[in-house]
Amino acid sequence: MAGRRLLAHDPAPGSRRLRLQHRGCAREPAGGRLTHPRRPTDQDRAGQSWKERAVTTLTGATVLVRQLLAEGVEHVFGNPGTTEQAFVREVARTPELTYVLGLQESIAAGAADGYARAAGRPAFLQLHAAAGVGNALGMLYSAQVGRAPMVVYCGEPATTLSELEPILYGRPASMAKEFVKCAVRVDDVAQLATLTRRAFKIAAEAPTGVVMLSVPQNVLDDTVEIDDEAGFFASSRIDVRTVPAAEVVEDLAWRLLTAQRPVLLCGDGVARSGAADAVVALAEQIGAPIFDVSSSELTVPSTTPLFQGGLNMLSDRSITRDLDPFDVLVGLGASFFPLINVSGAALIRSDQQFVQIDPDGWELGKNRPADRLIRADIPGTLRLIGAAIDRVAGPDFGTTAAARTADVVSARQERDKRFVAALEGRGARGAGMTPLELASVLAEVLPPEVILVDESVSMTGTVQQVVPRTIPGSVLRARGGGLGQGMPTAIGAHLGSGGRRVVAVVGDGASMYTVQSLWTAARHGVPVVFVICNNGSYHILKKNMQYYQNGAPAEETLPYDLMPAIDMVALAAGFGVEGEVVDSADALRKSLGAALERPGPSLIDARVSTPE
Structure with missing residues (x-):
């Protein structure tokens, strides 16, 4: 047999003469074959050995x-x-x-x-x-x-x-x-x-x-x-959903009952475990805001009144600022504090309590000690905590939670206003739509069931804040920091979701890593709309350089501009995909609506200005 010494009972080179069974195998001493221990059958008793039965080669x-x-x-x-x-x-x-x-x-x-x-x-x-x-x-x-x-x-x-x-x-x-x-x-x-x-x-x-x-x-x-x-030929699966012991549940319930300003911090583990309903129910029960933490998927519906958007987990200064108002922090299925910008800030004060619940033990206490680390199923654990709170909460707790809820909802409204005002107040460099205009068209045109794949990079914060998504699985963002995920991810998302429409919003620089994805979409007739946010540059690197230089703009000589300009429509045509250039919100609205009706893939080269 190729690749190993032939044994005496091998029938021919290239053939492995084994009888394989899926359980209970034992080696037959004389022949050296793998056989299956079994009871005699009627055929055996009639004189026909089970070893003479046909096997499949x-x-x-x-x-x-x-x-x-x-x-x-x-x-x-x-x-x-x-x-x-x-x-x-x-x-x-x-x-x-x-x-x-x-x-x-x-x-x-x-x-x-x-x-x-x-x-x-x-x-x-x-x-x-x-x-x-x-x-x-x-x-x-x-x-x-x-x-x-x-x-x-x-x-x-x-x-x-x-x-x-x-x-x-x-x-x-x-x-x-x-x-x-x-x-x-x-x-x-x-x-x-x-x-x-x-x-x-x-x-x-x-x-x-x-x-x-x-x-x-x-x-x-x-x-x-x-x-x-x-x-x-059979499949093996293990149900690994576990919940903590009763005394741990009671301890978590007591921490939340006695908290003045609790907060729920959600990562992708919430989406993977299908915990959105359990998160929202607990948040409403105790009047706690919900934040995304380094999430690349939809943790809870973005229209949930208690949802406050995403937190920046890459800078210790922003973490310290954003978490400062809260006294009990509950981390759910997230990677905490993967810092790239470090100033020496404390992250979490000594008088704040930090609790993590995650089925992934690697993430528990990885970058900072916590007051309680629970390796368990997220939705099952949250439901137990909610039931424990119901059992022991005093008569005034509902009033306290309702007051906190009103404060959180008001804070969300003010946060949204400040966000839009900040974008509208910025000047713009270059022709085309502003990021806010592009995101606003997406919010207007995209049906709820469409999957939004977001690798818009420097625009991701705007898209996340402005475009509502409510159905589980309707958001897939790039993660890990590497570029080029958006275009191929969109193809797989369509196939893996049972045929849902997909819109991929991808930065022009990121698209060049995997632009051949257009051909795969055309070959297999995958109805993805690729919206290329074309600002002619690696704008995220300009922003990061400005942060690195304490606010000083990035020098013009840095290799961050994509010149000569890339003809996205011509590239799409070469791969068999219909494309169009748009430079206004009205044109994008019309083009996106038409593309969503086509049976195959489309590309929209959306010209976007960059904020000053």
Whole structure:
């Protein structure tokens, strides 16, 4: 057999003669085969040995595809190469699977990320050898930061050639280990189904994440005999939802009952766990404001009266300022204090209480100690806390909570007014719409069910504040800090959501990282509207430089302007996508409305001025 010493009972090179069972395997001493302990049947008693029953002989490629079907996979995202030929051929022969082709691995990885986020279950991504992993690492990093459940299969040259260091030789599993939850190489066809099943289990376990399987070419070509095929290919899932002990729940309830100004700080763990209703119910019960914290998805409906918008978790000065009014801080499913701007501010005062609830133990107390750290299911825990408050709250607590609620709602209204006034009061540089005008058109035109993918970068704060989103899963923002996520994420989001329309609002600089996504959208007829916010620059870097220079503007000689100008409409046409340039709110309103009616993808090159 290729890649290992032949055993006496091997029928032929390239064939792994094993009888694999999905449980209870025991090795037969004489023949060395894996068999399944069992009771005699009527056939046995009639003289026919169970060992003489027909078994199914499958190639490794077929084993992999059969396991994908058992896991409920419908889409394979990838960019194929020679080391994956057997797998790609098997996918093409399997009508239940659709191969979503990206012109480069980062496109496929970004689309798989979007699929996982929209579907809430593991996506499957195929990469081509070590070079392909290198191309995809940026997207894998973003997916892992966002805890996207994903299984990655990477091909590599046959192990029989490893001593020759053939073309594309490398160790892709080792390359990816810094960017994924788990990475292993499959060395034998007999391991393939089990390790694939395990990969899906690990990817779906909280904290969810990316799992990589590196599979040499000869493993896909080798064959294996499987007895009881229907029972062998099955999925494994674990329900990991847990809640804290009763005394912990009572302690949390008491902290909130005695708080003067509690606050709920929500991250993506709220969205992943479906905790929006539980968060809003607790906030209304105790009269607490709700803030987004480093969130890339919709934590609660943005029209919720107690919702106050997002907090900047990257600067200790802004954290200290924004959290100063509150005495009990409840962190829910968020990454706290991933600072990039540090001045030495205290973050949280000694007289403030900080509590974290998260199923992801890594995030608990990671950057700062807390008064209480609870690794538990967020919605289940919040419901228990609410019930405990109901049991022990005094007769005046409802009046106190109602008064706090009125104050929070009033603060939200004042906050919104100040935000809009600040934008309107700024001067503008260059022709085109202001960011506020563009966001206002989105707010007016987008139906509630449309998924908004936001990688507008320097405009994200404006879009988040102005464009209302109310349906779970209707917002997917870029995360992790890397650019290029928006366009491929939009494709995957459409496929993973069961066909919801998607509008991707992407900065012109960010779009250039993955502009080939247009071709994938055209090839597969994905009805995404790509709105390119074109201000002709890396405006976010200009803003960051100004902050770094204590308010002094960025020098004109810095490499932050995109000149010569990029013709987005011509690029779109080259990839088979209809495009249009707009430079006013009225033109955007008309173009966006028409694009949402088209059956396929569209691009709108929206010319945007930059605030002074």
